[in-house]
Amino acid sequence: MKVATWNVNSIRVRQENTLAWLKQTDPDVVCLQEIKAPDDVFPREPFEDAGYNVAVHGQKGFNGVAILSKFPFDEVTPRLPGDDSDEQARYLECVVSAPTGTLRVASIYLPNGNPTDTEKYPYKLAWMERLIERAGALLEDEEAFVLAGDYNVIPTPEDVHNPDGWADDALYLPRTRENYRRLLAMGLTDAFRACSDEAHQYTFWDYQAGAWQKNHGIRIDHLLLSPQAADRLQQCAIDKDVRDWEKPSDHVPIWAEIAV
DNA sequence: ATGTCGATACTTTATCGA
Numbered sequence: 001m002k003v004a005t006w007n008v009n010s011i012r013v014r015q016e017n018t019l020a021w022l023k024q025t026d027p028d029v030v031c032l033q034e035i036k037a038p039d040d041v042f043p044r045e046p047f048e049d050a051g052y053n054v055a056v057h058g059q060k061g062f063n064g065v066a067i068l069s070k071f072p073f074d075e076v077t078p079r080l081p082g083d084d085s086d087e088q089a090r091y092l093e094c095v096v097s098a099p100t101g102t103l104r105v106a107s108i109y110l111p112n113g114n115p116t117d118t119e120k121y122p123y124k125l126a127w128m129e130r131l132i133e134r135a136g137a138l139l140e141d142e143e144a145f146v147l148a149g150d151y152n153v154i155p156t157p158e159d160v161h162n163p164d165g166w167a168d169d170a171l172y173l174p175r176t177r178e179n180y181r182r183l184l185a186m187g188l189t190d191a192f193r194a195c196s197d198e199a200h201q202y203t204f205w206d207y208q209a210g211a212w213q214k215n216h217g218i219r220i221d222h223l224l225l226s227p228q229a230a231d232r233l234q235q236c237a238i239d240k241d242v243r244d245w246e247k248p249s250d251h252v253p254i255w256a257e258i259a260v
Numbered sequence: 261a262t263g264t265c266g267a268t269a270c271t272t273t274a275t276c277g278a
Contacts, residue, residue: 009278010266034278036267061267062277112278152278206278207264250265250278 001098002027003105004255005148005221007204011035011066014249015043021242022050027255028070029096031107031148035064042066057107059089065107065149071096082130090127101260103229104138108149113170121170124152128179135183135224144229144260147188150251151222153180155190158199159219171220189230191223191256196236203238204251212243223256232259 004027008014011032022030030052035042039058047054052068057078067076073094080091090109095102110131113124131147138145154172157163166172184190192201202217211217225233235257242252 013266034266114278209261209263211264247265 001029001103001260002255002257003029003031003103003146003148003223004253005031005033005107005150005223006253007033007109007150007221007249007251009034009036009249009251011037011042011064013247015046017242017245017247017249019046019050020245021239021253022047022052022068025239025253025255028098029103029105030068030253031105032066032068033064033107033109033150034062035066036062037064055092055094057089057092063089063109065089065092065109067092067094067105067107069094069096071098073097074102080127080130080134082133083126086127098260101144103258103260104143104145106145106147106149108147108151110149110151110153112152113176116168116170116173124170125175125179128176132179132182132186135186135188139187139226142228143226144232144258145226146223146229146256146258148223150220151180152220153177153222154218154220155180155193155222159202161200161216161218166218171218183224187227188224189227189233191225191230191233191236192219192238192254194225194230194233194236201238202240203254205243207250221251221254223254225256225258229258229260233257234259
């Protein structure tokens with residue numbers, strides 16, 4: 001099963017790019033972030049016509065996550081547990097049922113956290129605590145699952161062009177990276193790092209300042225695998241070519257092949 | 261080099277978020 005994640009930065013603006021990429025990469029399950037649309041505005045039909053079931057947890061204006069799946073959904077659950085007052089649409093979990101087995105998949109849009117001297121950074125850290133809590137609960141089931149999305153975390157200096165320039169950024173601060181490492185220490189596997197130790201492999205390049213042309217990128221989109229999923233990991237790749245298309249998102253898709 | 265996008269409200273331009 002090929003599981004992908006992509007922060008599209010508006011599904012309405014990126015509809016044609018997304019359909020073209022589906023045709024090219026042919027993923028089975030796709031986690032989307034920053035769809036920037038409420039549920040009833042999400043363009044379901046073109047994706048259904050392309051052969052996908054569609055689950056949406058949208059929001060007007062900002063955020064919003066969705067999951068596309070060639071296989072039927074057994075379960076669909078929006079919202080990350082742990083804070084009922086959190087209104088931001090950043091988490092959607094499902095179980096997809098393939099003929100050969102099932103896989104739990106979550107689409108994650110972890111808060112950016114900047115500027116760090118506002119309430120945004122504590123919100124990010126608290127959200128990470130809730131994600132760690134959820135991951136712990138899922139690990140107890142000892143089943144295959146994938147937590148895929150825009151983590152807004154640069155895990156190591158190898159994952160950014162100029163670490164010094166990011167030293168005070170919410171994506172790279174010690175507490176941010178420490179919380180990400182806690183997920184790994186629990187037993188989750190960073191799919192990309194399990195397949196490659198090559199430095200400077202990015203999933204995001206800012207629209208500004210010619211970041212793409214200069215390859216000033218960061219690796220912030222990740223697929224974290226439970227031990228049962230990691231045992232079946234066959235391949236992980238970043239579809240970098242998509243960043244060169246007309247009207248690109250600032251993120252590119254990343255996917256993992258898991259033998260389910 | 262506060263350099264680019266996208267959504268929104270309220271307007272054809274500003275603000276916010278990233």
